[in-house]
Amino acid sequence: MTTNEEMPMVSIKDVHKSFGDLEVLKGVSMDINRGEVICIIGPSGSGKSTLIRCINALNDIQQGSILVEGQEVNDPNLDKLELRKKVGMVFQQYNLFPHKTALENIMMAPIRVLKQDKKEVEETARALIKKVRLEGKEDNYPGELSGGQQQRVAIARSLAMKPDVILFDEVTAALDPETVNEVLLTIKELAEEGMTCILVTHEMAFAREVADHIYFTDRGVIVEHGPPTTFFDEAKDPRTKEFLSQIL
């Protein structure tokens, strides 16, 4: 499949997802273009995590289509490795490998999964450590790092795979207020460099500043979406208005 510049990088069409009898996604569609930053906001339990976990096939879907650079995710013969090389993910709880140092955490996947040369990987990893401002912490284990530092290692770990798009699932929700900003700054820099980012977040100020497009989800559907200015200042749907009034 050729990577067409005109084609959306991620194209989600009418996705339905249930856990047993519970239908969590009830027909969700969205397109994300190369270099775009989109934020998904919405009340707890509305299916935000579920949706982005479908993009890298951590969740399977029952109906609909998700195309990542032309690769169909809803396919029983899906090549998950191929997909996950393209899609990085950063989690709320960092989920670093506790038995590996910061540097090793970053190096592991390129070596094991991409079979890259260890020397080159180490060079890249050190550069990434620098990029996320963690020089000197290379040999520390996750348990010896603060939440914000761990999360930045997790971002670097994801970047080491050179993904085309990164999924962020409430990556600052578990952090102390003081450390939230250091992580947001890292993400903002990525966005400015042109990385395609799909973020689930409760940081409205950040979403307004960084996002190209905001999606508001509630009970498994997208209620409203638009560019930040329109979205925040001219929300039409009563559910959006109520949510924004509570959170802002």
Added chain:
Amino acid sequence: MDSFYEWFKILYDDTGINLPFLYDSYDRGRMFDGFLMTIKLSLLCLFFSVIIGMIGAWLQNSPLKWTRRFVGGYIQIFRNTPPLVQLYFFYFAVGALLPKIDNGYGGEMPLLGGFAWAVISLSFFAGAFNVEIFRSGIEAVPKSTVEAAEALGFSRLQIYKDITLPLAFRVMLPALNNNLVNLVKTTTLAYAIAVPEMLYEANQIWSDNVNVTEMMIFMLLAYFFLVGILVWGMNRWERAMKIPGYG
């Protein structure tokens, strides 16, 4: 060295405390061979039982129902029967079913001898417990950590090898150590099928010298020190595996 050995001869003459495995070179050789045999048996059983534990725990997570049942059945059988009965079962029942081979003198001998059966039987015995131990360790590894590896493109086997096992190891080491210590003690059962390990050789010596009391005391001390060394090594290993800032 000779005067050291001689001293025990004098000890015997003066007090009646008879330690022939120290002053008699033939008995010394027997005791030493028995000691080596116990070490060899222990190491092989340790090795294979851990391998069985690892593979068994992997198969228990298999998507195939029958694979899981098979492993479950194996564990039930080996946990709920006496190891001595298992040993006899392998040696006498399974051993009898195997073909005989030429012994080089025109006669026949069994395909597998007592030593091989002891290794097989004891490895499966300890392995059954190891599967359970590995499984509990694996269950303690957070699903989210495994998910992070999945998201990075690791395969199921890579995740097991690089993430799950190393983390599970730390959780299960105390239980594993316990089982392996038990295993070393259980190697004395090989005595029952005439594997010339330490207890067997001690028996030979006390039969010849009628010094059961001395030999029994010596056996107790010998195993105490042997297992003591193992425990010491395991504890060191446990400490070496500790992750800074974790658990």
